[in-house]
Amino acid sequence: MSAYAWMDEALCAQTDPDAFHADGSGHGYRAAASICGACPVRKECEAFADRLEGTLSHRDRHGMWGGRVPRRRSARAAATAKQQRDALILRLAARGGMSPEEIAATAGCEVRTVHRVTAAHRDSHGTAA
Template sequence: MSRYDWMEDARCAQVDPDLWHPDGSGVGYSDARRICQGCPVQQQCADFAQQTEGDLSHSHRHGLWGGQLPRQRVESGSQRAGFYAKRRQQILRLAANGDMDAYQIAEIAGVDVRTVWRTLQKNREQMGKAA
């Protein structure tokens, strides 16, 4: 299964892609927003945009993704960054006790065990660089 499989279910894949990238000719995002509202993969689309755009400012983001304008995605990304930081802290705190395996940590943190493994690996790499 590809991490892009969700795109097959995207409603935007069925219509003109220019709707999501207006050229400034006075045509806005209204049609795109209407299509996004009922899309079954709207959240996956928003997550994909956040992962792809990273910490870009709104002026470097383009188009409507997951029903969000560039400025909305910047704001949403800031909120998500706080969420991910708290989740990372929780995973590291649970792992520091040393009495739980990755599966137990994943269950308590409400994440997939792969998220625990990746978080711990990234932490080890960062600690190695700091030494």
């Protein structure tokens, strides 16, 4: 079975593709939202868009995928990236042996982010991070 077999069941494949691209009036996604809302493969479509677009900004995303407009998909991707970064910071801090500067360099963030994440974890869990 193909990794794209789910697309055969996509309701968007049975309608006008232009419905999934905004017309600039701000109301261009109404028809697409209705179609996506009833689609049996919406989750697969969302996951596909996530893999396809990665960390692109909303300006570089186009059309509705999985019932989400570009700005919503971008915000969701940013939140996921932040969660993954914070989880990495906490794993490295818990392992010990690395300075906040080394953790920041590994996680690709500022030292103050390391301090903020570990402090928030400590405050919410009452543990040393």
